[in-house]
Amino acid sequence: MSINDADHVVTVPAVHRRRLPAFLRSPGGVFGAGWLVLVIVLSFTAGFWRPYGINEQDLANRFALPGADHWLGTDEMGRDLLSRILTAGAQPLLTSALTVLVAFGLGIPMALLAAEHGPRFERWFSRLSEILLALPGMIILLAVIGAVGVRLNIVMTVLGVMISAAVYRVMLGVAKSVRQRLYVDAARVNGLGSLRVNVKYVVPGMATVMAVQAAQLFGIAILIQSGLAFMGFGPPSPQPSWGGMIGDASQQVYNAPWLMVPTGVVLALTVVAANALADAIAGQVAGERPVARRRRRKATRGGAEAREGETFAADTVPADQVPADTVPADRAPVLDVRDLTVAVDDGPATVTDVSFSLRAGRVLGLVGESGCGKTMTARALIGLLPDGVAVSGGSIGWQGRDLAALPEDGLRAIRGREIAMISQEPMVALDPMFSVAYQLTVPIRRFRGVGRGEARRIAAELLNQVGIVDAEGVLRSYPHQLSGGMAQRVAIALALTGRPKLLIADEPTTALDVTVQAEILSLLRALVRDTGLSVLIVSHDLGVVADICDDIAVMYAGQVVESGAAAAVLDDPRMPYTMALLAANPHVPEGQPVPERLACIPGTVPPPADWPAGCRFADRCRFAAPECSAPIPLFSAHESGSVRCVRVDEIDRTHLTWEAESLGAEEAADTGVSS
Incomplete structure (x- = not known):
C-alpha cells in the first residue's frame, strides 16, 4: 500500500495478520x-x-484437606x-x-x-x-x-x-x-x-x-x-x-x-x-498506541515523473464528467446572509447583524482575529452551533429558503447534499476507528443511492479528483496512516460525496506546512473553476485569503467591519482594523523592503459581554474619536463593498496607514488628523 503526498511518495507494507488488543x-x-x-x-x-x-x-x-480424591x-x-x-x-x-x-x-x-x-x-x-x-x-x-x-x-x-x-x-x-x-x-x-x-x-x-x-x-x-x-x-x-x-x-x-x-x-x-x-x-x-516497526520504504516507480509538472486531477476532469447540477445557471447570489445574530441561551450575542452574499463559482473569505465570530458565523449557516447557542435573528437565504428558520430535519436534508463543510485539523475530522473507504462509501451510498461496489468506484474517483494518485491504497488506509496533507485531501473528498454547491472551509490549511498549504489552495481553486462550486473560507491568514478569495468580509467582535472585492479590500483598506491586520501580516510583497519589526494591534478582542455600544474597535484604534462611541452603521466603500467606520473619508483623504500611526502620537499629529 502506498501513501503519497504531492511532495513525497512512500510505500507502507500492508499488514494482514491481526494483533492482540493492547x-x-x-x-x-x-x-x-x-x-x-x-x-x-x-x-x-x-x-x-x-x-x-x-x-x-x-x-x-469431613473437613478434609486438599488431596487426590x-x-x-x-x-x-x-x-x-x-x-x-x-x-x-x-x-x-x-x-x-x-x-x-x-x-x-x-x-x-x-x-x-x-x-x-x-x-x-x-x-x-x-x-x-x-x-x-x-x-x-x-x-x-x-x-x-x-x-x-x-x-x-x-x-x-x-x-x-x-x-x-x-x-x-x-x-x-x-x-x-x-x-x-x-x-x-x-x-x-x-x-x-x-x-x-x-x-x-x-x-x-x-x-x-x-x-x-x-x-x-x-x-x-x-x-x-x-x-x-x-x-x-x-x-x-x-x-x-x-x-x-x-x-x-x-x-x-x-x-x-x-x-x-x-x-x-x-x-x-x-x-x-x-x-x-x-x-x-x-x-x-x-498510553500511546504502539508504533509499528519501521520498514524499509521504496519510492513508487514513476513517482518522480508523476510529480514533475504535476497537475491536480481536478484540473484534468473532462467537461462531460462535471455534474450538470453544479454548473451555475446565473450570477445571482447562492447564499445571502442578512442581519445574522447568534446568541447564547440566556446570555450575550456572539455574532450581531452580520450580512454578506456569495455568488456561484466565487470564493468568499471571512477574516479576523480569533474570537471575532468567524467560525460561529460559518457553523450557523448549517445549524452546527454548540449546545446552548442558537441563531436569534436575521436570515440565511439559500436557494429560496431561509436556513435560519428550518428545523433540524430540514437542515439534515441540506447538509452534505447542498452545503458541505471542511473542518480544521483534518486528522481529527476523520474518525480513527474506520478506514478511509468506509468513511467515503457510506455517505456516497446514502447521498447517491448506489451499491457498495459503485460507491467504492466513486470514492476512488473522488480521491483522484483531489490529487491522490494511489486511490486504492489510500482507501485501505486508516486516518493515522496518512500525512496531514493527505488527510486534508481525504476530508475534501468526503465533503464532495454529496455533490454540494457550497463548500464551507474552516481554516483548511492551519495544520499544514507551507508547501502542502499551497497545494490544497490550488486544489480548491481547481474545484471552483471546473465545477462552479462556491466556497466560504474562514481564515486569519491574509496570505491564504489573498491567494484564493474573490471577495472578503473582515469581522471584528462579532460584526462585519469591512467587505468588498478581495483586490479592493487588500489594496485599499478603509477600516483601521483591516489596515492593522495587513500591517501585522508577515508576508512581505516581492520587491518591498522588509520592516525591522511588524506592527501590532494593542489589546485583545473584547468578549461579547463587554462590547461597547459604538465602534467595538475603538479601544484599540489609534484613529478613535468621540463620535466613535455612538452606534455605527455600514457605509459604502469600494465596489459593492462597505465599511463600518465614521472616519473613513478622513482616513482615506490623509492616506494614513497603520504603520504611520504605530510610530507614535507625535508623528501622527504631523499628518493633520488627531488621534
Whole structure:
C-alpha cells in the first residue's frame, strides 16, 4: 500500500495478520482476561465434568484437606469444595452481568440524550441521578428482598438501576467530549440523523471508557451479591453460593481454617481479575498506541515523473464528467446572509447583524482575529452551533429558503447534499476507528443511492479528483496512516460525496506546512473553476485569503467591519482594523523592503459581554474619536463593498496607514488628523 503526498511518495507494507488488543499484551490484562474466561467456562460447564455432585456427602472425610480424591478438600458435611465452588459460580456471574447490563442500558442513553440536547435534558437527568446516588443502596436491596423474597434477578436489576446514576455521571462527560470532535460534526454535515450519529460515532468513541467502567462494576456487583449471600440472603441451602459458603466457613474458622481459603481465594481472584482488566484497558487509553516497526520504504516507480509538472486531477476532469447540477445557471447570489445574530441561551450575542452574499463559482473569505465570530458565523449557516447557542435573528437565504428558520430535519436534508463543510485539523475530522473507504462509501451510498461496489468506484474517483494518485491504497488506509496533507485531501473528498454547491472551509490549511498549504489552495481553486462550486473560507491568514478569495468580509467582535472585492479590500483598506491586520501580516510583497519589526494591534478582542455600544474597535484604534462611541452603521466603500467606520473619508483623504500611526502620537499629529 502506498501513501503519497504531492511532495513525497512512500510505500507502507500492508499488514494482514491481526494483533492482540493492547490491553491483552500487558500482564494485568492477560491475568484478568484469562482468569475470568477460565472461571466462566468452568462454572457454566461444571455439570459436565465435576467429579462429585454438589450435595454428595462423604462423612468419613469431613473437613478434609486438599488431596487426590478432593483437590480442594471438603466441608463440614464431607461435600467436595471444588464441585460446589465452580457450580456456585454461574449465578453470581450471570446476575452481575445483568446488573452491568441494566446500569449501562439506562445510563448510556441518558448520557447521550443529555450530551446532545444540552441543559434541557441534562437538568432532569442530573436531578434523577442525584436522587439515586443519595439512596442507601444496601438498605434498598434489603427492602426489595423483604418485598419479593430472595429473587436475585430482581434484586440485581434494582442494583443496576441504582448504579446507572454513577454510569450516567461518568459517561456524560465522555459523551460531551466525543460530540465536540470534528468527525462527529462531519457526520452531521453529511446528513446523518441523531440516532445514527450516536450509534456509529459517539458510542464507539466512548467504547473504551465503557469497557473500563463495565469491568469495575462487574467486580463490584459480585462483591455485593456475595455480601448478601454471606448475610443469609442468597440461594437457599443446600444450593451453594460463594457468599453462603464463606459464611458457613466462618463458623468453623477455629476448627477448620482451610475451609474458608478456596472459596475466598476464588472470589477474591475474580474481583481482582475484573479490576486488573479494567486497569489494563485504562492503561491502553492513557498510553500511546504502539508504533509499528519501521520498514524499509521504496519510492513508487514513476513517482518522480508523476510529480514533475504535476497537475491536480481536478484540473484534468473532462467537461462531460462535471455534474450538470453544479454548473451555475446565473450570477445571482447562492447564499445571502442578512442581519445574522447568534446568541447564547440566556446570555450575550456572539455574532450581531452580520450580512454578506456569495455568488456561484466565487470564493468568499471571512477574516479576523480569533474570537471575532468567524467560525460561529460559518457553523450557523448549517445549524452546527454548540449546545446552548442558537441563531436569534436575521436570515440565511439559500436557494429560496431561509436556513435560519428550518428545523433540524430540514437542515439534515441540506447538509452534505447542498452545503458541505471542511473542518480544521483534518486528522481529527476523520474518525480513527474506520478506514478511509468506509468513511467515503457510506455517505456516497446514502447521498447517491448506489451499491457498495459503485460507491467504492466513486470514492476512488473522488480521491483522484483531489490529487491522490494511489486511490486504492489510500482507501485501505486508516486516518493515522496518512500525512496531514493527505488527510486534508481525504476530508475534501468526503465533503464532495454529496455533490454540494457550497463548500464551507474552516481554516483548511492551519495544520499544514507551507508547501502542502499551497497545494490544497490550488486544489480548491481547481474545484471552483471546473465545477462552479462556491466556497466560504474562514481564515486569519491574509496570505491564504489573498491567494484564493474573490471577495472578503473582515469581522471584528462579532460584526462585519469591512467587505468588498478581495483586490479592493487588500489594496485599499478603509477600516483601521483591516489596515492593522495587513500591517501585522508577515508576508512581505516581492520587491518591498522588509520592516525591522511588524506592527501590532494593542489589546485583545473584547468578549461579547463587554462590547461597547459604538465602534467595538475603538479601544484599540489609534484613529478613535468621540463620535466613535455612538452606534455605527455600514457605509459604502469600494465596489459593492462597505465599511463600518465614521472616519473613513478622513482616513482615506490623509492616506494614513497603520504603520504611520504605530510610530507614535507625535508623528501622527504631523499628518493633520488627531488621534
